[in-house]
Every structure is written in structure tokens, then in C-alpha cells.
Amino acid sequence: MIDLYTWTTPNGRKASILLEELGLPYTVHSVDIGKDEQFKPEFLKVSPNNRIPAIVDRDTGISLMESGALMIYLGDKTGKLLPKDGEARYRVIEWLMWQMGGIGPMLGQVHHFVKYNKGKAPYAEERYSKEAHRLYGVLNKRLEGREFVADQYSIADIAIWPWISRFEWQEIDMKQYPNVKRWYETIAARPAVKKGYAVPKDTGPIPMP
Numbered sequence: 001m002i003d004l005y006t007w008t009t010p011n012g013r014k015a016s017i018l019l020e021e022l023g024l025p026y027t028v029h030s031v032d033i034g035k036d037e038q039f040k041p042e043f044l045k046v047s048p049n050n051r052i053p054a055i056v057d058r059d060t061g062i063s064l065m066e067s068g069a070l071m072i073y074l075g076d077k078t079g080k081l082l083p084k085d086g087e088a089r090y091r092v093i094e095w096l097m098w099q100m101g102g103i104g105p106m107l108g109q110v111h112h113f114v115k116y117n118k119g120k121a122p123y124a125e126e127r128y129s130k131e132a133h134r135l136y137g138v139l140n141k142r143l144e145g146r147e148f149v150a151d152q153y154s155i156a157d158i159a160i161w162p163w164i165s166r167f168e169w170q171e172i173d174m175k176q177y178p179n180v181k182r183w184y185e186t187i188a189a190r191p192a193v194k195k196g197y198a199v200p201k202d203t204g205p206i207p208m209p
């Protein structure tokens, strides 16, 4: 049994979608970051950086913060969605790290400046929007002639997808990125993705381009 600490954000959805895909039993603990619940002492014991998602694996006693780390852990625990060794494993980790270092932090800045604080910092809006387009372009190129970022559906796709689901917030026209659009729609149709998207609560249907 896994305890999942999460909220209705792209990083949170990475963990719930993965748990649904793996078919692992889990208990959801909502951490409403809008109400500063991430600073509660009991949550900080699991996630000292006061950020969701985090997990505790009651089978092993291991607790983990950082979505990339817990995705690798769960992939290894189950032997699914992360190849055991060889180039295939490193390819998945490569694109997972690309999400962790690029897509997440940069699109997060687009949400901050373009969606929530429009007009306050034109330079930041321009800088991060440009970076968002660059990253969408990289993803579009990677998906040319490839169904998924590392060929087989993997934790890398699951890490990237919830960020792309905010394409409207990012003012991205998916028609400009046809391979991303096709990949996004394929993943959005998966039953586990639909279930995991609605954790810890239903915020409405998955946005479709």
C-alpha cells in the first residue's frame, strides 16, 4: 500500500496517473497548497521541501519527495514503465530529466507570469513563452515518427503529459505541434490517465485541443 500526498497540479498528477497505470493500491492524502497545507509538520516529515507530490511505501517504509525520484522508485518496484537496464532505461531517464529540468520549471514560470500575473512583467512573459515554444518544438521533433518519447510508453511520457495538459494556460496552439497533439490525445484517452487526472478531486474534463 502506498500513501500518496498530492494536489490538483501537473506534478501531483504525474504520481496519481503512474499509480493508476501500475495498478498499485494507494491512499490519497490531499495537500491543498492554496491553503498552505504543504507547511504542516506532518507533511514536512515526508516532503522536507514542502512540495507535492510525495509518497510513503508502507511495504518498505521508504518515503520520497520529488516526482522524478518517486516515479523511478515505483517503476523499479513494479518492473513496469521503466526498463530494467540498458539503453532503453537511460533513454527513459533522459526524457524524465528533461521534464524535471525543463518542462516543469519553465512551464511553471509561464503559468506564473502569463496566466496569473499577466501584464506585470512583460520581459518574463516573453522570455518564458519563448522557452515554452522552444520546449514544445523539441518535443514535437522527438515525437516525429515515434509513438512515445522513449519509443515504449513510460514514466517519461507520464511526467511530461500533465504539463502539456495546461496548453491553454500557456497560450499554446497545438496545431503548431502536430506530433505533440497526436501524442497528447493518445495518452489522454487512456483509462488510467483519466482516473489519475481526477486525483485528489475532479476539476473537470481533461482539456482537449
Ligand SMILES: N[C@@H](CCC(=O)N[C@@H](CS)C(=O)NCC(=O)O)C(=O)O
Pocket (backbone or CB within 6 Å): 009, 010, 011, 012, 033, 038, 050, 051, 052, 053, 065, 066, 067, 068, 100, 104
Ligand atoms: N521538483 C518538484 C516540484 C514539485 C512542485 O513544484 N510542487 C508544487 C505544486 S506543482 C508545490 O507543491 N508547491 C507548493 C509550494 O511551492 O509551496 C517535483 O517534481 O516533485
